[in-house]
Amino acid sequence: ALRQGRWGHDVFQVAQWYPRVAMLDDIAGWDTSAYDAELEFFNPFGRFDIRLTLPAGWLVGATGLLVNADSVLSQQTRQRLATVLHSDSAIVIASIAETKAGEATSTGMPSLVRSTNGRSMLMWHFVADSVSAFAWGASDRYAWTSVRAVIPGRAPIPVHWFHTTKWTPERESQLDEVRHSLEFNSGLLVPYAYPQHTLIDVPEGGMENPMLTMSDGTRHVHELWHQWFPMMVGTDESRYAFLDEGFANSLSGTTVAAHTGQPRASTFTSHPRMLFPLLTREDPQSPNIFLALYGYGRPAPMFRALADVVGHDRMIAALREYTAVWQFKHPTPWDFMFTMDHALERDLSAFWYKWLFTTEP
DSSP states (O other): OTTOOEETTTEEEEOOOSOOOOOEETTTEEOOOOOOSSSOOOOOOEEEEEEEEEETTOEEEESSEESOHHHHBOHHHHHHHTTGGGOSSOEEEEOGGGOSBTTTBOOOBGGGOOSTTOOOEEEEEEEEEEESOOOEEEESSOEEEEEEEOOTTSOOEEEEEEEOGGGGGGHHHHHHHHHHHHHHHHHHSSOOOSSOEEEEEOTTOOEEETTEEEESSSOHHHHHHTTTTTTTSOOOTTTOGGGTHHHHHHHHHHHHHHHHOSOOOOOOOOSGGGSSOSOOTTTTSSOOHHHHHHTTTTHHHHHHHHHHHHOHHHHHHHHHHHHHHTTTSOOOHHHHHHHHHHHHTSOOHHHHIIIIISOOO
């Protein structure tokens, strides 16, 4: 499957795995569409309780909270972790040199030996509530660096980064970008809802997961917007990609501008992906890869056009209401349109028709 990458035999990325619980939608019924490694997902929210058994010395980044740190992490690692929420500086939890049994992790339990070379194993136990999927990555070549993010309206949360040596010189700037995105996006729309966030360095580029971002270091801002769409606002990614990919593309420029102090970058394009309606009569049927691709580009100019009509601040306020109303629910494009109309107190039927059902510029 897509996003199941590895570097040699010591860095593994497990982004998608099966079986999954199918989505029961009160509009379309059971979603029986097969995953084909091109389109993405439409998943129910649930509670994941996962145990991963790996060699002692390996570090694991995953969706959810590690609930047995006392069993798998060394005392030194746990002591460093305890300082993260009390400092604005990045904290090195484990350096590359410390990723061995008895240093970053505990020594392991012989009773869990499952390999022919006799290595001790550790069972990592993760629990995640109100998430639509679970993903993880692991390596004995990861360093672990953490920082706190101060989410508006919430207590600070830890942000963890598992990375290889190529990122050591940039670990503070990379973590600062992740922290800024979580804090800024929370203030712009609704607070990031989860108790922590983890970033892992992986071979397969950017991939979003609840509480977990997989990245090769190039697309943090876009991928982090996916924590809101579709991880918190549970849209159908496979049929209506513009509600997550399009929103992430559109809002990324605002996040970057706030971080750098530069004007919002324009993402308008005349690429053929713009020249296809985002909603068609085929949508309730099987997902269409072309509709998914077109969903990336067209929402950015659509939101700019909406800001010209109602004002940028009012548009953001309406998007904030949409996000709050549909958090941990499963809105359709029509729910999006109706909620925006309600928030803006005007009938935008003609506007939505132009931008979502036609190819007008």
